[in-house]
Amino acid sequence: MINITRLYANRETTGDPLRYGQDGPAKVAHGHHFRDHGKARSAGERRPVVVWNTTRRCNLRCVHCYTDSCNQDYPDELTTAEGKALIDDLAGFGIPALLFSGGEPLMRRDLFDLASHAVGRGVRPVLSTNGTLITPETASRLKEIGFIYVGISLDGLEGVNDKFRGVDGAFRNAMAGFRHCRAVGQRVGLRLTLTRRNVQDLEGIFDFIQAEGIPRACFYHLVYSGRGSALSDEDLTHAESRAALDVICRRTRQAVTAGVDLDVLTVDNHVDGPYLYLKLREEDPARAEEVRRLLEWNGGGRFSTGVGIGCVDFVGNVHPDQFWQDKTFGNVRQRPFSAIWTDTSDPLMAGLKDRLGLLKGKCATCRFQAMCGGAMRIRALRATGDPWAPDPACYLTPAECEHG
DSSP, X not given: OEEHHHHTSOOOOTTHHHHHOOOSTTSEETTEEGGGGOTTSOTTTOOOEEEEEOOSOOSSOOTTOTTOOOSSOOTTOOOHHHHHHHHHHHHHHTOSOEEEESSOGGGSTTHHHHHHHHHHTTOOEEEEEOSTTOOHHHHHHHHHXXXXXXXXXXXXXXXXXXXXXXXXXXXXXXXXXXXXXXXXXXXXXXXXXXXXXXXGGHHHHHHHHHHHTOOEEEEEEOOOOGGGGGOGGGSOOHXXXXXXXXXXXXXXXXXXXXXXXXEEEEESXXXXXXXXXXXXXXXXXXXXXXXXHHHHHHOGGGGSBTTTEEEEOTTSEEESSTTOTTOOOEETTTSOHHHHHTOOOSHHHHHHHTOGGGOOHHHHHOTTHHHHTTSOHHHHHHHHSOTTSOOTTOOOOHHHHSOO
């Protein structure tokens, strides 16, 4: 994640210590000190945020779904007992957070029981949801259990979103869920995947975010996985990505300057960090150097897939991240997640934990390798068949990447 509010608009947020290792007013968030899980550790010691796809079932049919989910029963999901055993292992392993995802996790009947168990074991629960099933009662329950954050996915304004999500009314129901969370004081924000269907509406999306009082917005770059594998023609061109970042940066800074409580992040393309640095170097060289230090401490993709983020799917298979469902390192029914995650006998797991020397082409020689870390290895694999090839979503020019 690249925190635009922190890096470009220069306002501290609660996630800063986790991402950038900085003390300050945000160093303690929700009763948990982030520094224990900081990226200053080696990749082998780093504990991942774990995405658990608790169910594959979903009430929507999004065109970019990485699990290719539908509203149907899927066999062999982890049982409640197996889920609690997984949580016990994750607690002992010391993960910083457990992200309950899907499909649509609120379609899993024992979700609240599992989340309560996580809280009881000291594991911080996060919910990734389409928001359409969050009633006032559900919102109250999320708050009571202790979810530290609820991320609700939208994919544009109403017409675009509903077409993308495959169900009329999805936008209205998701926003109702968002408002129910706000009404009970549950920390909540929106998530949006940038595509050609919505990028032209970015100005309107920011207008909407501010009008609704949305405190946090994450803009995701498209990753080709699941049904999203067929969306290469929906992905932004390099020029469109740069233009989108320009809008996101400008609108975020304007909001912060105006005193608006808004935390904006971009996700799944670590090249956004060097791009921010280059923008700031033209505007404020001293500030640019501070941002360079923060981004290099963070490490970008070097500490993401296979290191700082991992995935357990609905049947217990362990994957490098949630987009890499076709690569399995083991199953938690046979071995604990902690044992699977620290086993580097698999060449891919070993490579992900020490990837810089394996990077090829543009990524191998880029002067921003310490900031970006090679970005998304799964996107390189999908595009070329080689997980160490350059990330095709890198929109920096060769001249920008060259050592100078």
